[in-house]
Amino acid sequence: MGALPVPPQVTGRLLTVGLVASWYSSNIGVLLLNKYLLSNYGFRYPIFLTMCHMTACSLLSYVAIAWLRVVPMQAVRSRIQLLKISALSLVFCGSVVTGNVSLRYLPVSFNQAVGATTPFFTAVFAYLMTVKQEAWLTYVTLIPVVTGVVIASGGEPSFHLFGFLMCIGATAARALKSVLQGILLSSEGEKLNSMNLLLYMAPIAVILLLSATLIMEENVVGVTLALARQDIRIVWYLLFNSTLAYFVNLTNFLVTKHTSALTLQVLGNAKGAVAVIISILIFKNPVSVTGMLGYAMTVLGVILYGEAKKRNK
Template sequence: MAEAEKKVRVSGEQARVEPAASSASILPTTEKPQPPKPSLHPAFYVVTWIGFSGGVILFNKWLLDTLGFKFPITLTAWHMMFATFMTQLLARTTTLLDGRKTVKMTGKVYLRAILPIGFFFSLSLICGNKAYLYLSVAFIQMLKACMPVAVLLTTWAMGVAPPSLKTLGNVSFIVVGVVIASYGSIEFNLTGFLYQAGGITFEATRLVLVQRLLSSAEYKMDPLVSLYYFAPVCAVMNGLTALVVEVPGMSMKNVYDVGIFTLVANAMVAFLLNVSVVFLIGKTSSLVLTLCGILKDILLVAASMMIWGTPVTNLQFFGYSIALGGMLYYRLGAEQLKGYLQQAGRSWSEFGVQRPAMRKALVFGLVLVTIFLLLGGLAPTYAPAQTKNLKDIFSTGLGS
């Protein structure tokens, strides 16, 4: 009995849970969630990167060769000074360079890593631009296909990775293709070839040094943040080199003949290339990057043929095709490449079922472009007078 009374008293002392004051507080809200902001299609970033990447090369060739501004070291120094100013401006006004806040940059790291990388970056820029004075854009792009091989050999030489005969065999197709393309070149120039070979070697060394620096998570940098650190170093190094080598032979007439606006536009295109790379990497995959690079090289060869009437032989086409195929095989691997080809075949078949007219139009357009490129490549050989007239008309239209 006492126990029962105790339970009654305890239960009476417990606080009662008051019901909710208003049922509105527990009802779901009728406010619709905000729709996600529309984003640009990845194809936009692909086209933008290809445009700026190819635009820089064609712009530099036109400036250094066609317009006669034969001061490539000064031009690279100007690019780096402009990039230094723009990265400092973006760091203070936008969030594009916020990635630098996660980089543990110290004076020791700057001296031991940034300076050497900037040094080889400067040398690669100087040699690469000097090659435009002697070689065509088409031949330069064919030689650049050797870049994976140079990076691989440099990686082995610096002890970053152990040598592998299997890997060496995979890249042998690239070497064979570039050798065939070089052997078939009509406009081969040894000085230009050596400059381009030096540029490829220095660029490969820079890439391996960057790879070793970025092996730690605390030094991960996107291309724009890398430019933020490397541009000042390259600007100083290239500027000092230009003061000794080129500036004594320059005059303001050389600058005015080209035009200050042209030089500013040239530097802006080079800088926007680095900005477009950041967005391309963030919006696409490694496969897209590889395919975009190969597509860009092919388009540059075609542009060189159309703009400057560069003669490209069938042997060069054959060798360059082998080099591009070897590059694709090396970067993707046999199994991965096979999977992508099967997926692409299925997608192409589905596209043909869904839009047969569009598929036929694409095939017809591809055939026309192929015929046009072949005729353009043979024109300098079989119709040199007409090709020269067309080239003169095009040059006059550009204002050269």
């Protein structure tokens, strides 16, 4: 007797579970490795690290789209569209660099708590830039989002003002990019899926970051080579970290494709909580009950915000 055929529904569920597990692993992995390199290992070059990430994204995006055909390649249709993509790339660079800088000074748990306020900044930028108003209930749900971070900040044993400001900057820049993307690439002829957008944004980001690292992180290549001669593991850390940074984007795209927007939101909230727990277990940074209550309030606010937006569509 032959083996019973696996129903398509089961295969589909297994694929989704595998994609979500890969998304979680790559996302949390790159976050923890960034923290280890920038804080524990002592590699003090967040701009150069981000440039490594973007270099990997440039190369692997091309392989995935041009060779493996994960998605069809979309062409840039005009110089104006390229300028818009360049503007998005600049904001994207700012968000990643400031996020990496914040990891030098803040524990991952607090970094994730601040990062959960993205919906607040998205709502603010959407109102300021498009005069798009949400229902009053949607704005009410943002109160616990912000209040939670205020409470978490007050109860954070490892609070660092500069790190906190960098983290707020990274969160605001992420929100600004999503709003700008909706405005700049809104016409049918200019819309790009996230994989093609990354394909064009990443090389521009490399050029911008190369200039920034040469000006702001002097002799970083010499220092890295000297480190590599002492400890070859730094090369493998950077290669693995950069590859993971690309897989964060790839798995995020695939999970979005195979699940609903609501499922993605729930999974995203849970991912933040998982990252907090794992980082505390690995880095053993001190946490307070007040800090965890603040983070829980922020996550609850984000969930309520998502529900309010869904009802008002």
